[in-house]
Amino acid sequence: xxxxxxxxxxxxxxxxxxxxxxxxxxxxxxxxxxxxxxxxxxxxxxxxxxxxxxxxxxxxxxxxxxxxxxxxxxxxxxxxxxxxxxxxxxxxxxxxxxxxxxxxxxxxxxxxxxxxxxxxxxxxxxxxxxxxxxxxxxxxxxxxxxxxxxxxxxxxxxxxxxxxxxxxxxxxxxxxxxxxxxxxxxxxxxxxxxxxxxxxxxxxxxxxxxxxxxxxxxxxxxxxxxxxxxxxxxxxxxxxxxxxxxxxxxxxxxxxxxxxxxxxxxxxxxxxxxxxxxxxxxxxxxxxxxxxxxxxxxxxxxxxxxxxxxxxxxxxxxxxxxxxxxxxxxxxxxxxxxxxxxxxxxxxxxxxxxxxxxxxxxxxxxxxxxxxxxxxxxxxxxxx
Amino acid sequence: xxxxxxxxxxxxxxxxxxxxxxxxxxxxxxxxxxxxxxxxxxxxxxxxxxxxxxxxxxxxxxxxxxxxxxxxxxxxxxxxxxxxxxxxxxxxxxxxxxxxxxxxxxxxxxxxxxxxxxxxxxxxxxxxxxxxxxxxxxxxxxxxxxxxxxxxxxxxxxxxxxxxxxxxxxxxxxxxx
Numbered sequence: 438x439x440x441x442x443x444x445x446x447x448x449x450x451x452x453x454x455x456x457x458x459x460x461x462x463x464x465x466x467x468x469x470x471x472x473x474x475x476x477x478x479x480x481x482x483x484x485x486x487x488x489x490x491x492x493x494x495x496x497x498x499x500x501x502x503x504x505x506x507x508x509x510x511x512x513x514x515x516x517x518x519x520x521x522x523x524x525x526x527x528x529x530x531x532x533x534x535x536x537x538x539x540x541x542x543x544x545x546x547x548x549x550x551x552x553x554x555x556x557x558x559x560x561x562x563x564x565x566x567x568x569x570x571x572x573x574x575x576x577x578x579x580x581x582x583x584x585x586x587x588x589x590x591x592x593x594x595x596x597x598x599x600x601x602x603x604x605x606x607x608x609x610x611x612x613x614x615x616x617x618x619x620x621x622x623x624x625x626x627x628x629x630x631x632x633x634x635x636x637x638x639x640x641x642x643x644x645x646x647x648x649x650x651x652x653x654x655x656x657x658x659x660x661x662x663x664x665x666x667x668x669x670x671x672x673x674x675x676x677x678x679x680x681x682x683x684x685x686x687x688x689x690x691x692x693x694x695x696x697x698x699x700x701x702x703x704x705x706x707x708x709x710x711x712x713x714x715x716x717x718x719x720x721x722x723x724x725x726x727x728x729x730x731x732x733x734x735x736x737x738x739x740x741x742x743x744x745x746x747x748x749x750x751x752x753x754x755x756x757x758x759x760x761x762x763x764x765x766x767x768x769x770x771x772x773x774x775x776x777x778x779x780x781x782x783x784x785x786x787x788x789x790x791x792x793x794x795x796x797x798x799x800x801x802x803x804x805x806x807x808x809x810x811x812x813x814x815x816x817x818x819x820x821x
Numbered sequence: 822x823x824x825x826x827x828x829x830x831x832x833x834x835x836x837x838x839x840x841x842x843x844x845x846x847x848x849x850x851x852x853x854x855x856x857x858x859x860x861x862x863x864x865x866x867x868x869x870x871x872x873x874x875x876x877x878x879x880x881x882x883x884x885x886x887x888x889x890x891x892x893x894x895x896x897x898x899x900x901x902x903x904x905x906x907x908x909x910x911x912x913x914x915x916x917x918x919x920x921x922x923x924x925x926x927x928x929x930x931x932x933x934x935x936x937x938x939x940x941x942x943x944x945x946x947x948x949x950x951x952x953x954x955x956x957x958x959x960x961x962x963x964x965x966x967x968x969x970x971x972x973x974x975x976x977x978x979x980x981x982x983x984x985x986x987x988x989x990x991x992x993x994x995x996x997x998x
Contacts (some may be wrong), residue, residue, distance in 0.1 A: 631917050631918055632917065634917075635915075635917050646861040646862060649860065649861055649862050649863045649873075650859060650860060650861045652860075652863055653850055653854065653859065653860025653861065653863065653872070654854075654860075656847050656850045656851065656854075656860070657850060657851045657854040657855070657860075659847075660847055660848060660850070660851030661851065665840070665843075665844045665847055665848070665972055666840070666843045666844060666846060666847025666848075666850075667840035667843050667844065668840065668843060669843055669846065669847075669863065669865035669870055670865055670866060671863050671864050671865050671866075693863065697847075698840075700971075700972070792859070792875075792877050793859040793861050793875050793877075794857075794859055794877065795854075795859065
């Protein structure tokens with residue numbers, strides 16, 4: 438058993454120590470170092486020093502250690518820290534548990550050749566602290582390297598378990614990257630990055646969903662007004678639904694089409710939406726914009742009138758214009774309806790907020806104004 | 822460009838009776854929107870429609886999806902087979918972080934799911950990395966709700982939201998962070 442310790446360090450006291458290669462190592466807490474020694478990964482005579490100690494000395498004399506036999510201490514000693522008479526123990530190379538990344542001391546880079554004359558560098562300690570270590574003592578003598586003691590091999594400390602404390606309760610290890618930042622702060626920072634990443638993901642999701650949220654509002658608005666949805670085609674729907682027919686039509690991915698019917702009057706409203714800013718970048722630059730073409734249709738029994746509407750549509754197609762506000766007439770031969778239609782540019786942000794809530798009143802008002810006006814145009818044209 | 826330049830390439834419904842599934846979807850959107858659910862995803866073609874909903878302030882659910890799959894088409898097959906339609910309910914949660922343990926869970930769940938058929942109300946839970954999805958399906962007769970020009974949803978909207986809430990219960994224990 439080691440001699441009783443004097444001036445016992447506190448459990449969190451930073452202990453400077455020297456490995457078997459006479460290389461000063463970064464300080465670790467007293468509890469961690471004690472765990473390494475009691476676990477047999479460092480010899481009890483490992484040179485140690487901490488703030489307040491006049492000079493370096495063997496751990497067995499400076500710290501209260503549990504029962505640790507000399508042979509125990511040599512089995513897993515790191516980086517040549519074992520005693521000189523220790524025999525290589527190949528088994529220890531395979532049985533050594535994987536060290537916890539949060540507790541392993543930084544491996545010495547290119548450890549110098551074992552040199553009994555070399556003294557540990559007291560640089561980590563304050564100028565007035567440690568005295569040069571007399572490495573003629575066995576504690577720092579070179580030892581033959583066991584397989585588990587090759588350069589780069591790290592000790593397998595289990596200080597938290599050895600002292601019945603959860604590992605999470607230990608402060609973060611000092612590392613070149615983390616510096617003195619505490620473990621909890623690093624965890625919080627990481628989760629902050631995750632949360633921000635999620636926000637960016639949702640921002641993208643919203644940018645690509647605003648048009649469909651708007652259409653949901655349109656469906657609800659017409660439903661509240663007594664219309665029923667009779668057609669819905671969305672961009673890329675044929676592909677995404679697994680339709681294999683080569684003739685299956687597909688709308689562009691950012692285009693959608695709805696059609697409603699008023700069961701009481703038979704009147705129909707068709708709406709086509711082309712989302713002009715379907716990505717985050719363009720939406721941030723321009724705002725959420727869409728070209729929306731609304732058509733109001735009624736079944737016209739006089740086929741001559743339908744033909745006239747078609748001729749007008751053909752004529753209007755000779756005018757190539759991207760300007761909004763062009764009222765035209767069209768006929769849907771498959772259903773016998775004649776439509777009056779107009780396309781306008783809409784700001785979707787006016788109706789869809791950040792949470793994808795819809796300003797239902799505003800949307801209903803604007804849709805009503807469209808339908809009302811188109812209804813007037815249609816009646817004026819075909820009443821006679 | 823006229824509204825029907827491209828639209829006429831679709832088989833638009835000449836008669837209201839051909840649009841029963843779309844009517845059902847429209848009424849469900851309207852009913853669930855009235856419960857402050859926000860539709861945010863629409864996928865629709867002739868025989869299958871999918872609507873995604875966001876539920877504001879729900880700490881568990883990322884989104885719900887409703888699938889109306891008539892499968893049989895809108896032509897002769899529909900007339901022969903009637904108006905039975907599959908209603909699919911999907912609830913989804915997003916966990917911000919997944920690790921290899923979650924991946925192992927995912928594979929175990931997928932294996933168990935090989936022997937599950939999420940029909941007639943059976944709930945199937947599936948892990949897809951950050952997402953965990955619970956789904957179930959029911960076969961309904963649309964004629965119960967849409968007949969001619971008469972649309973009567975009855976308690977369909979409440980029943981549908983009940984299905985979603987049942988799925989939510991399956992996902993609550995799997996939600997993290």
